[in-house]
Amino acid sequence: MRESAQVLAEVPTQLSPQELIGTLVEQGMLTDPASPRGRLLNAAARLFEQRGFARTTVRDLAAEVGILSGSIFHHFASKEQILCAVMKEVTIFASARMRSAAESAGCPQEKLRACIQSELEAIHEQAVPGFSILVMEWRSLSEESQEEVLQLREEYERIWLDAIVAAKCPGDDPALVRRLLVGALSHTYSWFEPRDRGLTIPELADRTFHIFTP
Template sequence: MQEAAQVLEEAQSDLSPQQLIGALVKKGELTDPGSPRGRLLNAAARLFEQKGFSRTTVRDLAAEVGILSGSIFHHFSSKEQILCEVMKEVTIFASARMRSAMESAGSPQERLRACIQSELEAIHEQAVPGFSILVMEWRSLSEASQKEVLLQRDEYEQIWLDAINTAQCPGGDAAVVRRLLVGALSHTYSWFKPREKGLTIPELSDRVFQIFAP
């Protein structure tokens, strides 16, 4: 029974996270996590998520990957550029992940539920480290950097809007519903702890789905 479920899960999701990352790296859309630049981006994603952007110093970041603070600027031109690059790569990865989650969903209802669960997994599991930064640290970006990230983000949001529209949610137009969902889901970072034996991510996804698409 346990094995059958596991086989089914792996059969439905064509790629593991590592395989998905590998494919995106080969396409040149993501930085190789093994390269110095990639290790910096991953460490930055973790630190910015844990402590916030302005409370993370370049010395913190350098210590995390075992180099001196000045060496960071051999790979990036400024601290803000690091945040910008982190956000862009996080968005690209989350998009690919959600698109692959949508492929194994049949009905419009299932598609919306898959979106919700995919975003919750991005926020809470190690699935997409740094995803919550996209909302929480948005104001730390300059306007120029915001535009760069929005260019990537449009694709991700389009998947959401399609899912909301076809699922016929109440509450007016899809854009408003999505924005309310962004807030509700991203804020779970502050209170939902999937490790504690209480709510699981699928259960929480069910509740959110139940509220937004009854």
């Protein structure tokens, strides 16, 4: 987060993650992370990301927030509804972050680079806890839940497509470029170690950008 400031150094209007979350909570778009439901959602995002949805039990989740397993169903109708809620809130938060990143970019090239970096930050370094769940656990959702999340995702994907079109990637097929990028970026979850001193997220974003837009 902080290192990305090199590009937009003199723009103090950017919101911090906490401020962004606060704004979204006030607008009623996100659950207050301090509420019982919010604490459950945050813990679920962490656990589903680490262990996977199927390998996380409601007892694991309950223990994580310090309650008993049955008490979970005072807040959610089913385990699948928890996954659905996590995906929705993650999508909303990631969209706001992505829009903020895209808007503060100067030229079209810089905009696409900012999108790539924003998604990498979402996947790694806890910028958006649970983001990788969107790809990895998609098939764990019922079709109705998939539809709900898909609608929320439209804004996110529109920002991406705009950036790709403007940056004029080769191949003349922005939708294909995006689809390849989704896979390429989300798969970094399996190999990229942000703690490595070898490669930082801005550097990885830069290299990826130059491979897709030479």
